[in-house]
Amino acid sequence: MTGNATRGFSYEEDLLFERSRPGRCGVELPRNDVPEVDPRALLGALSRDELPGLPELSEVEVVRHFTRLSTWNAAVDLGLYPLGSCTMKYNPKINEKVARLPGFAHAHPFSPASETQGLLALFFELERCLAEISGMDRVTLQPAAGAQGELAGIMMIRAYHAQRGDKRTKVLVPDSAHGTNPASAALNGYEIVSVASGSDGILHPKAVAEAMSDDVAGLMITNPNTLGIFETHLAEICDVVHAKGGLVYGDGANLNALVGVARPGDLGIDVMHFNLHKTFSTPHGGGGPGAGPVGVKASLAAYLPTPVVERAADGTYQWNDALPHSIGRLHGNHGNVGMLVRAHAYIRALGPDGLKRATQLAVLNANYLLARIRGAYHVPYANPVLHECVVTDRMLAGTGVSTLDVAKRLIDHGYHPPTVYFPLIVNGALMIEPTESESKEGLDRFADALLAIAEEAHTDPETVRSAPHHTRRRRLDETRAARKPVLRWQPGGA
Amino acid sequence: MTGNATRGFSYEEDLLFERSRPGRCGVELPRNDVPEVDPRALLGALSRDELPGLPELSEVEVVRHFTRLSTWNAAVDLGLYPLGSCTMKYNPKINEKVARLPGFAHAHPFSPASETQGLLALFFELERCLAEISGMDRVTLQPAAGAQGELAGIMMIRAYHAQRGDKRTKVLVPDSAHGTNPASAALNGYEIVSVASGSDGILHPKAVAEAMSDDVAGLMITNPNTLGIFETHLAEICDVVHAKGGLVYGDGANLNALVGVARPGDLGIDVMHFNLHKTFSTPHGGGGPGAGPVGVKASLAAYLPTPVVERAADGTYQWNDALPHSIGRLHGNHGNVGMLVRAHAYIRALGPDGLKRATQLAVLNANYLLARIRGAYHVPYANPVLHECVVTDRMLAGTGVSTLDVAKRLIDHGYHPPTVYFPLIVNGALMIEPTESESKEGLDRFADALLAIAEEAHTDPETVRSAPHHTRRRRLDETRAARKPVLRWQPGGA
Amino acid sequence: MRYLPHTDADIREMLARVGQPDLGALFESIPAQFRLTRALDVPAAASEYEILAEFEALAAQNEHAGARAWFLGAGVHHHFVPSAVDALISRAEFYTSYTPYQPEISQGTLQAIFEWQTMLCGLTGQEVSNASLYDGASATAEAVLMALRVSKRRKVAVSSALHPHYRGVLETYLAALDFELITLRRGSDGRTLPSAIDRETACVLVQQPNFLGCIEDLRALAHAAHAQGALLVTAVAEAISLALLAAPGDCGADIVCGEAQSFGVPMAFGGPHLGFLTARMAHVRQVPGRLVGETLDADGQRGYVLTLSTREQHIRRERATSNICTNQGLCLMMATIFLALHGKTGMRQLAERNLAKAEYAKARLRAAGLTLPFAAPSFNEFVVQLREPADRALARARAQGIVAGLDLAKFVPELGDALLVCVTETASRASIDRLATVLAGAGA
Amino acid sequence: MRYLPHTDADIREMLARVGQPDLGALFESIPAQFRLTRALDVPAAASEYEILAEFEALAAQNEHAGARAWFLGAGVHHHFVPSAVDALISRAEFYTSYTPYQPEISQGTLQAIFEWQTMLCGLTGQEVSNASLYDGASATAEAVLMALRVSKRRKVAVSSALHPHYRGVLETYLAALDFELITLRRGSDGRTLPSAIDRETACVLVQQPNFLGCIEDLRALAHAAHAQGALLVTAVAEAISLALLAAPGDCGADIVCGEAQSFGVPMAFGGPHLGFLTARMAHVRQVPGRLVGETLDADGQRGYVLTLSTREQHIRRERATSNICTNQGLCLMMATIFLALHGKTGMRQLAERNLAKAEYAKARLRAAGLTLPFAAPSFNEFVVQLREPADRALARARAQGIVAGLDLAKFVPELGDALLVCVTETASRASIDRLATVLAGAGA
Numbered sequence A, B: 001m002t003g004n005a006t007r008g009f010s011y012e013e014d015l016l017f018e019r020s021r022p023g024r025c026g027v028e029l030p031r032n033d034v035p036e037v038d039p040r041a042l043l044g045a046l047s048r049d050e051l052p053g054l055p056e057l058s059e060v061e062v063v064r065h066f067t068r069l070s071t072w073n074a075a076v077d078l079g080l081y082p083l084g085s086c087t088m089k090y091n092p093k094i095n096e097k098v099a100r101l102p103g104f105a106h107a108h109p110f111s112p113a114s115e116t117q118g119l120l121a122l123f124f125e126l127e128r129c130l131a132e133i134s135g136m137d138r139v140t141l142q143p144a145a146g147a148q149g150e151l152a153g154i155m156m157i158r159a160y161h162a163q164r165g166d167k168r169t170k171v172l173v174p175d176s177a178h179g180t181n182p183a184s185a186a187l188n189g190y191e192i193v194s195v196a197s198g199s200d201g202i203l204h205p206k207a208v209a210e211a212m213s214d215d216v217a218g219l220m221i222t223n224p225n226t227l228g229i230f231e232t233h234l235a236e237i238c239d240v241v242h243a244k245g246g247l248v249y250g251d252g253a254n255l256n257a258l259v260g261v262a263r264p265g266d267l268g269i270d271v272m273h274f275n276l277h278k279t280f281s282t283p284h285g286g287g288g289p290g291a292g293p294v295g296v297k298a299s300l301a302a303y304l305p306t307p308v309v310e311r312a313a314d315g316t317y318q319w320n321d322a323l324p325h326s327i328g329r330l331h332g333n334h335g336n337v338g339m340l341v342r343a344h345a346y347i348r349a350l351g352p353d354g355l356k357r358a359t360q361l362a363v364l365n366a367n368y369l370l371a372r373i374r375g376a377y378h379v380p381y382a383n384p385v386l387h388e389c390v391v392t393d394r395m396l397a398g399t400g401v402s403t404l405d406v407a408k409r410l411i412d413h414g415y416h417p418p419t420v421y422f423p424l425i426v427n428g429a430l431m432i433e434p435t436e437s438e439s440k441e442g443l444d445r446f447a448d449a450l451l452a453i454a455e456e457a458h459t460d461p462e463t464v465r466s467a468p469h470h471t472r473r474r475r476l477d478e479t480r481a482a483r484k485p486v487l488r489w490q491p492g493g494a
Numbered sequence C, D: 001m002r003y004l005p006h007t008d009a010d011i012r013e014m015l016a017r018v019g020q021p022d023l024g025a026l027f028e029s030i031p032a033q034f035r036l037t038r039a040l041d042v043p044a045a046a047s048e049y050e051i052l053a054e055f056e057a058l059a060a061q062n063e064h065a066g067a068r069a070w071f072l073g074a075g076v077h078h079h080f081v082p083s084a085v086d087a088l089i090s091r092a093e094f095y096t097s098y099t100p101y102q103p104e105i106s107q108g109t110l111q112a113i114f115e116w117q118t119m120l121c122g123l124t125g126q127e128v129s130n131a132s133l134y135d136g137a138s139a140t141a142e143a144v145l146m147a148l149r150v151s152k153r154r155k156v157a158v159s160s161a162l163h164p165h166y167r168g169v170l171e172t173y174l175a176a177l178d179f180e181l182i183t184l185r186r187g188s189d190g191r192t193l194p195s196a197i198d199r200e201t202a203c204v205l206v207q208q209p210n211f212l213g214c215i216e217d218l219r220a221l222a223h224a225a226h227a228q229g230a231l232l233v234t235a236v237a238e239a240i241s242l243a244l245l246a247a248p249g250d251c252g253a254d255i256v257c258g259e260a261q262s263f264g265v266p267m268a269f270g271g272p273h274l275g276f277l278t279a280r281m282a283h284v285r286q287v288p289g290r291l292v293g294e295t296l297d298a299d300g301q302r303g304y305v306l307t308l309s310t311r312e313q314h315i316r317r318e319r320a321t322s323n324i325c326t327n328q329g330l331c332l333m334m335a336t337i338f339l340a341l342h343g344k345t346g347m348r349q350l351a352e353r354n355l356a357k358a359e360y361a362k363a364r365l366r367a368a369g370l371t372l373p374f375a376a377p378s379f380n381e382f383v384v385q386l387r388e389p390a391d392r393a394l395a396r397a398r399a400q401g402i403v404a405g406l407d408l409a410k411f412v413p414e415l416g417d418a419l420l421v422c423v424t425e426t427a428s429r430a431s432i433d434r435l436a437t438v439l440a441g442a443g444a
C-alpha cells in the first residue's frame, strides 16, 4: 500500500435478521390517547397477523449495525472517488444543513402556493440559474434523475414532432453514449440508430448526415463526450440534424466541464438534462437520490411537464397546470426537492467566478493526472480532454493483468476505483474523473498508486490479479450471484 | 480474530500542518458592510502580524482530515466499550437532537431569568429528579465533571465545619478510591488519610473508627466501590464518621448500580456527585465534556454554590445569588448545560421503571460476564459484584503475558480494552463494565474473545505480548513519549 | 474559494506539467466563437453565513407539519421519524458514496439494500424487491410496463381510485407506446369494481388503500384478473398500511409497487421519496432497477453484489427493462433503518395506532354531523363531505393552525364539497377534536 | 425499553448462568432495609415523540442569538460556526468514545489533540498547551494554582478588570488554601495599573482584553511582574482576539489561560465550553490536565499518546497538579476543526472583521451622543455609558428584538448606567445602526 492506506481491521456484522431476538424493539410510541381498535374485528380478512421479514432489535443494536456497515464503504469524505462520468466532487456540509430546515423538510406538496412561497421562489430562481448556465430558455425541475430527464426530453421532442403531424420513428445515439440514452429513447418507442464515433473519438457531421433522415426525430449527444473530449463539430452536427427537421438532445452529465466556459444552448442543443448530483454537488447517497432538471429552447417550452412555476405580476409565485401541449406529469409531486435546495445552495456559494473556477480546476486536474500516468497506461485518443480522461490496460497485455485487476488493486491503496469498461468503444477502459475537489498532492498520491500498480503488473502480476487483499471481503463472485440469485434472506437460508 | 472483527485497512492522514499549503482557506466571511480598520494603525504594537501554528486548508481537505482521523477510534456506536468505572453505555440520538435546539444551543447565560424560563424550568426539574434518585435534599448542577463535583462537595464539608468554628485538617479516603478523590480533597488543603479495605475488598467500620478523630472532616467513599462491590457496612461506617462530627462524601461514579434500587441518601451519605456522562448516558466525547452535579442533605444546603434556581410563588423560576454561607461560584456560567439537557432527556425516556430496569440489567451483565470468564481469569474477591467486575492476570503467570497484553490483544478482536491496573489494590486488575447496553450475544462474543486470549497466552504468548497486530499503529512507546516530550508540531520537526 | 484546494502555485506547477500557459488554454478544443466571454448572470458568491440566512428566510415562508396540526396526506404522509435515522444516514460513508459498482468497497450499502429487499418482500408478500425507483408514481408506471412485457398484451385496466398523479405519470410514460388504458369504475362503497377485464387485459392496476382511503378487496380483484389471464398490479401509497393489511402478494397481486416515504423519509415538499417494486421470482428478469444478491468472495466468505444487471441500461441499453440508473438509495437507507428500529412489534403498533386515530377522527366527524360517503373500511385516510366549499373550510382551519386535508374538488369533482383527511400517529386527540369542531363549524 | 436489548428469554438464561432466581436477587449484598421498595418519583417514561415535543416547548421559552440582534458577550460570544464543525463532531467515533487511554484504538482523538496543542501554542505564543480544562474561569484558577506552585510564593495580584465570574471561581478555589488575593486598580483609561506588586507576589493576573473590553499593555505588566520575580498570568475570555493581538506569550506572559468557546463552540447558556492553559516548556511538569505527545510504535511509525501522566490524579493522587479527569474533549475537537477551517487567513479576517464591526459601533454610539468612558483601545467589546438606567434601555431594545449588552450595574457599579456591548462578525451594519438608535433613544 502506498501512503494513502495502511494496516487496519474491519468490524464484522451479521444481517439484521440474524441479530434479531423475539421481543426486542427499537422504538416506543407515545401513550395512546384514543380508544384502541382491534384490526381483526374491524377489517377481518382484509388485515394480516404476521409480519415476516421484519427483525426485532433494540435502538443500540440498530445504531451499531448501521454504523458498522457504514465503515465498509468508500466515500468522498474519506478520499478521492474518481468514478468517471459520476463527478464525485465534495458535497458541502452547509447544503445538508439547509435542506433539513423544517420549512423545506416538512413542507407538503399539496400545500397551496400561497403557503409555500419560499419554495416556489427557490424553484423559480434555480430554474433561472440553470437556464443561464446552460443557455436554455426554460427549465423543469421535475425529473428525479438524469435518466428521467432524458425520458422527459425525448418525450418533448416526440410531442414537438407530433404537434407538426410529423411521425418520426428513430433516434440517433453515438456508440460512445451512456446506456441510459438508448434506453430512454427506446422507452419512448423510438428505434435506436447507433452512430459510430470517428477514430479521434468524436462524432463527425458526415456520419450523422448519413444516418439522418426525415424519419429521425433527433440525436442524443453527450458533450464533452464520455471520453472527456469536446465534440468539436457539435454546431455543425446540430445544423445537419436541424436541416432534416430533427432536434438535438444534450446529455448534461458532463456539464461540469463547461459551466461558465461554454453553454450547450449556444452550441445548438435544443433540450438537455442536468445531473444536479454531479455538476451541482448534491451527494450521491450510495445510489441516489439525484435530480435531473431539463432545460429547453423556447421552441419546446410548450411541451414542458406540468405544473410549472410562474411569477405573477404582483411578484408572487404560482403553479401553472394549464399547458395544453405539455407531455404531462413525470413525478408524483415536484421532483427531488431536497436535492434542488442543495444544488441552489451550491450555486449561491460559488457565484459566477466560483462556478467557472470549479470548471477550470476540474479540467486541470484531469489533464494533470493524465500527464502523470501517460506512459504507464495506454491513452486511446490523442485529442485533448476536459474534465475526465480515459486510459486502457493495453500496455499491461501479456502480464495477464486487466483493467478490472487494476481497479481492484487500487482499493488496496485506499482508493475507490475509476469507472471501468465504459465507454464501450474503448477496450479495457479506465475512465477517471478526479473533479476539482482534489488537491495537487492528492492527485500525485493517486498517480503514484496507478504507476505502482502498472509496475507491479509486470513484477508481481498475481498479486494484482487477486486483489483486493486488504478489504473485509476479497474479490466477490458476481457470476455466482447471477447464476443462482439469492435476493433476500430467508430463515434457515435457501 | 474472533467473529467481531476481521481483515481491513486504515486510511493514512498527516498532520494538518503537513497538509497545509499557503493560500488555502476553508471559510469565507460575508461581504463586509462596514469600513475596514487597519489593526496596525489602530493598535500598533498591541497587534500581531504572524499566526504561527495555524494551517491553510480548503473545506474539503479539513472534512477529509477529520473524517479519516475519526476512523482510527473505537466508539460505543461501533461496539462494546467496557471501560470499568466509565459506564460507556449507549448515548441515545434523541439527546443529541434536543441539545441542539436553538433555544438551548444559542441561549446566553447572562440573558435574564425572565427570558430563559424554559432552561430554568429544566434545571429545576432535573435537580428534583436527581435528588429523588439519590435521596438527597438539594442539588447543584454547576460542577462541570465528577472531579469538580468532588471539589465542590469537599468545599461544602469544609464550610460546614468552618461555620461551627471547627478546624479539621484530614479527610479519610479508602485505598481503593479513584485518584480524583484524594486529589480533590488535597486541592482543598486537606491531608489525606488512606484507609485500607478489608480482605473482602470492602471497608470495615473498625478500620474507619481507628482512623476517625475530631480532626477528620470526613470520609470519601465510592459505593459500590471500584471493585463493583457494595459497601455492606456503609450505614455503620457513616454512623462512625458522624459520631465523631465528620461528614460522608459519596463518589457517585457508580450510582448506575443503584438507581431505582437503593439511594445513597438513605445509607447516610451527606453529599455526593453524579457523573451524568456515566449513569445518565451523556456521551463522553473522547474525554469530555461531562457534568458533575452535587447533591446534599439539608444540613449542607446553605453552602451550595451560587447561583441556585428557585421557583417563586407565582410558578416562575429565578436565580438566587444570595446564599450568605455559599462556597461561592464554581463555574464561569451555569455548568455544562448541554449535558444537563441530554441527561434530562435520558431520565424522561426511561421513567421510574426504565431507570430501575437499566440498573438491574447492568448488574446482570456484569455478573453474567464474570460467570463466563471465571476460571480463565483470577477473581480477587469472592463478594458478589454489581455493575462491574474486576479480574486479574494471575492465572497467566509464567506465560509472560500481563494484563496490559490481554488489553492490547482485545483490540485485535475489535474490542476496546477494559480499565487496567485500577483499582490499585488489585495487582494486574482488569476492570470490566459492560453496562446494560450490551446484549447477551454481545457479551458471549466478548467472553469468547477473553477466553481465546487466555488460551493463546499459554499456546502462543508472543502473539499476545506483541499485540495489537491489526491496528493502524502497533503498540505505542509511552516511555519514549515521556522521556523527551514532543507536545506540538514544529516546522522541520525538533 | 473554500471548496477548492488549489493554490496559485499548485496551478502554475500543474499547468507547466500539462504544458499549458494558463487555465483558458485548457479549453482550446472548444471553438472560439462558442467560448463564453462574459461572466454568468447568477448571484454573486455567498458565504455560509449569508446562505444560511437566505435559506432560513425562504424556509420560513412555507407552512410545515412541524408547526401545524396536520391532516393532509394523499400520498405524502406525516409520520414521526426516530432521530437515529437521520443520525445514521448522515454518516458520510452512506451519503457521500456512489452506487455500489465496486462491491469490495461498498459492502455497507449493499448489505443494507439486501436487508431492505428482504423486509419489503415480507411486507408485500413477494419474492423479489428491487433497490428502489424514483417515487410511487414512476414505480407504478414501471410496474405496468413490466406487466405489459410479462403478459405481452396491450390493455391496462386502471382503477378510477388510483392516485390522480400516479395516473398522470402512467399516462405520460405510456403516451408514446401503443397501449390502451381502460378505467375501472368505483362502487358506491368506494371500492373498485372488477368490471371490463377481458382477454386483452395485460393487468389490473389498483391502489391499496385507494386514493379515497378505502381498503380494496384485493383477493376479489386478483381473482377477476387472473380469470382473464391478466396480472394484478397493486400500488401502495401509504406504506405503513402494509403492516396491518393483508399482504398484497398473499392476496394474489403479481406485482406490488408504490411509495415508501412513510418509512422515515421526510415529506420535503414531495421528494426525494422512495419508489419500490416487488414481484414474483418467476418474473425477476423483467424487474426494473437494481437488485442486490448474495454471493461469496475469493475466501468463500459471504458478501453482496449488484446482480442480474443484464436487465439494465448499462448492459442491455435499448433493450433494458428500464432506463433508470441513479435511484433513491439514501431514502432506501432511511427506510431500512426505520424498519429495523420499529421491527415486527413497532411496525405493528404504529399501524394500529394510525388506524385507531383515524377511527376516532371518523367518529368525531360523524358526531359533528358530517357525512363520510364511503362504507368501505379505511386505514388512516378517508373522505368527509362538508356543508360548504372545501376551500372555505380549509382556510378557516388554517387560520386556527390546522391543515385539515386535501380539497377533492379538483380531483374527484363528483364528490362535491369533500375533503380527503389523513390522521396519523402524530395527531393528538385534542387536535382531532379541534379538527372536528372547525370542519363542522359552518353547519354548527 | 428501546435502549435495552435484553429479552425475557435472555434474562432467564443469564440468571440461570449466574445462579440467581430473579433480578432482585442480584442485589442481596444491599442490606434489605436500604433497598428501595417503591418506584422512584420521576415522570413516567416518554417516547421520543413526546420528549421532542416537551423539549421544543422548553427551548421555545428562551431568547437566543439565532432570533435576535445580539450584542451580549461578556465571556460568552456569538460567532458563526461553519456547518462542517457539527457534521464532523457528530461522527460517533469522536463523540461516543472515552478519554484516549488506549492509544492504539484512539489515534483519531489523540492526533486532533496534538493538533490543538500546536495551534494554541502558536496563538498564545507558548510552548505547551494542555488538552483542555472545564472553562475559562476554572482554567484561570488552575493557572494561578500553577503559578503558586512554580513561584512558591503566597500573594496573587489580580486585575480589577478580570471577569467577575473568573474572580469568583478563583476565590472559591483558593478559599481553603492560605494564599492572599490583592486587587490591582484600574487606570482611567480602563487598563490595569501595575501597582502593589512585591517580592511576595507569586503572579500578576490580568485579562486580555479585560472585562471592560480594554486591551491591556501586557509588556508593561510582564515587566512589572518579572521585575519582582513574579509570573504574569494572562486570561483570555474572547479567544478570537488572539488572532489579532500580540501573542501574550510574546509579551512575556508565563501562563496563558482562558476560554476558547469563541472557536466554534455554541454559547449553550454557558456550557459546555473550552477552558485552556498554555505555558513555557520549563514549567511543563506543573501543568494541570492531560497532555498528548508524539512517539513511535513497535514498527517505528509515528503515533500519539497521553503523556507525562505522573502529573495527574490517577497516578500522583493527592500530589497531582490538579484533580481534573474528564475534561472538555469534544469542545476541543470543535475548536480544532474551527481553527483548521479558518486557518491563518480565515482567523485573521475573522478577527479583523470583529474589530471593524466594533469600531463602527463605537463610532455610531458616539455619534448618537453616548459616552465611551475608556480611552484604551478595544477589540470587539466595550463599555458605553447611558443616560438612563441600563435595565430600562435593555428592555426597550429587547422589545425591538435587540439584546443590547450586559448591564454593568451589578458588576462595576462605579460606572453608573453602563452597558458592556459586544459586536462580532454576526452583527450587520443595519443592526448596529438600530442598536445606536435604541440606546440613544431616551436622550434623543
Ligand SMILES: Cc1ncc(COP(=O)(O)O)c(C=O)c1O
Pocket: A085, A086, A145, A146, A147, A148, A178, A180, A181, A222, A226, A251, A253, A254, A275, A290, A291, A292, C324, C325, C326
Ligand atoms: C453520461 C451519462 N448520462 C446519463 C447518466 C444517467 O444519469 P442518472 O444516473 O442521474 O439517471 C449518467 C449517470 O451515470 C451518465 O454518466
Ligand SMILES: Cc1ncc(COP(=O)(O)O)c(C=O)c1O
Pocket: B085, B086, B145, B146, B147, B148, B178, B180, B181, B222, B226, B251, B253, B254, B275, B290, B291, B292, D324, D325, D326
Ligand atoms: C470512581 C470515579 N470517581 C471519580 C471520577 C471522576 O469523574 P470525572 O471524570 O467526571 O471527573 C471517575 C471517572 O473516571 C471515577 O471513575
